[in-house]
Amino acid sequence: MEHLNKGAWTKEEDEILTKHITEHGVSNWQYLPRAAGLMRCGKSCRLRWNNYLKPDLKRGNFTREETAAIIDLHRLLGNKWALIAAQLPGRTDNDIKNYWNTHVRRMLIGRGIDPQTHINLNPSLSINQNPRIFSTHRDAPLMVRNDAGFNVSTAANRRPNITTSQINLDLSIRPPNPY
DNA sequence: AAGCACATCAACCGCCAGGCG
DNA sequence: TCGCCTGGCGGTTGATGTGCT
Known part of the structure; x- marks a missing residue:
């Protein structure tokens, strides 16, 4: 059973995930962290990408x-x-x-x-x-x-x-x- | 300056639905 | 039809920030 990171994402993890998805896209969230070299579960990667890293996301206050x-x-x-x-x-x-x-x-x-x-x-x-x-x-x-x-x-x-x-x-x- | 209470939000957890063999 | 796997969703938690005393 390999160790998986939990809790807040580091800048380095963000960069790895962003780079990997930008270059390869997403086909399988379970496989993605291993392919990218991240010690995270697929679920955590998906959540991080969808809620924070996706380039078209709006940040800041709601109008x-x-x-x-x-x-x-x-x-x-x-x-x-x-x-x-x-x-x-x-x-x-x-x-x-x-x-x-x-x-x-x-x-x-x-x-x-x-x-x-x-x-x-x-x-x-x-x-x-x-x-x-x-x-x-x-x-x-x-x-x-x-x-x-x-x-x-x-x-x-x-x-x-x-x-x-x-x-x-x-x-x-x-x-x-x-x- | 320190301690406390409250607010915020990123991230996790558990469950469910759909796809597939 | 059944069971397994994966992705997605909603609820909740906990770390951090902020304001007040």
């Missing part, structure tokens, strides 16, 4: 449009982070899950909205009474309709009025992205 989209999609899909991530280019399911659990959940709870059902538990607290109610930033109230077409004012406060036509819910199968 207000992204946040509104996440809330709308979560109401439609529930905790289907992979499906939600598929609608947000450059964002991973792990990113979105973390963002939901650390920011959005608390934001909704703070506004009297149940984050699982999206039901307003405190209807007396309306957007009119609290103009910041749907701001994702403490100091920056959201616009009622954002550029992405999400009706932000209805995103979490009222029941549906969902602009699903503006969300791409096409789940058809396509050839995998080479990365």
